[in-house]
């Protein structure tokens with residue numbers, strides 16, 4: 001069931017158009033990640049959904065309530081939107097206990113004490129904080145503070161939970177765990193969550209759906225698997241994954257296949273965006289690090305290269321390969337015996353894009 005509809009939201013700030021027509025849908029029991037580079041407009045879009053920013057143009061429906069309709073002049077304030085908000089900083093009140101932090105909004109809304117206590121205890125228990133209700137935020141770890149912030153957002157039983165970089169203040173191990181339990185919680189509670197993040201791993205692991213933003217526009221929209229394996233632009237291909245970028249000239253194009261090359265190398269690739277890809281034009285290919293195999297002999301679509309260095313990463317080795325100006329990174333399971341190697345890349349893994357004029 002659709003809990004959130006956002007259509008054509010446009011927002012100007014300081015004379016600049018920050019959002020250029022963003023649309024999305026959020027389903028009950030699912031997580032949509034807003035992913036994109038710094039400044040792409042993720043937080044602004046989240047703030048528009050929350051009602052903390054007023055878009056000049058657009059339509060937003062949360063549950064069965066119209067929160068924004070610019071044509072009809074409807075603009076609900078945040079407290080009437082049935083949303084829960086979790087900020088990166090957690091924004092807990094230092095002089096209030098955990099219970100008071102979680103219950104403050106309920107108190108403002110005039111919920112009676114018995115009901116309030118029951119709801120606070122129930123959400124604290126659910127997130128494993130039942131025994132910490134009388135502590136102050138300074139007496140909690142970072143991970144516990146983050147859970148309190150989530151409890152505070154969930155205690156209203158919102159239709160939509162908005163999470164703005166909620167994991168970025170946690171260390172790497174806690175962040176990995178939090179991805180897992182937040183996802184589980186949202187699916188169990190059957191609410192719709194919108195997660196703002198600039199961390200691709202977080203978006204891939206936690207979300208059901210990813211919207212990739214660039215300069216205030218949604219440039220790709222799909223499941224994590226779609227976005228990772230089938231990027232439609234250089235920005236999308238380069239934003240996700242660990243990549244090599246091969247810059248060269250188009251040598252030939254046949255349908256959806258192209259050959260690109262540079263000084264002493266050439267590769268057969270798959271055309272991902274045909275605009276302007278004609279022989280002689282500049283081209284750039286994205287090659288995921290995990291798609292390169294290092295071989296000992298020459299072969300089709302293999303480039304002879306020098307092994308510049310091998311770095312031991314614990315669970316694998318990283319090879320730094322070079323041929324003149326052309327460099328590649330690849331991974332493998334052991335130290336390589338020779339310094340003369342062949343980078344082996346299947347043509348379908350060489351994603352060829354035009355070079356856009358700046």
Ligand SMILES: Nc1ncnc2c1ncn2[C@@H]1O[C@H](COP(=O)(O)OP(=O)(O)OP(=O)(O)O)[C@@H](O)[C@H]1O
Pocket residue numbers: 013014016018036037038039040041042043044045198
């Ligand atoms: N009040 C403001 N006045 C003018 N420009 C603003 C204002 N707030 C944000 N911006 C600009 O809007 C653009 C989008 O900002 P936003 O915070 O939404 O991006 P973001 O994708 O969330 O980035 P980050 O990951 O760095 O938080 C940025 O270029 C930012 O400088």
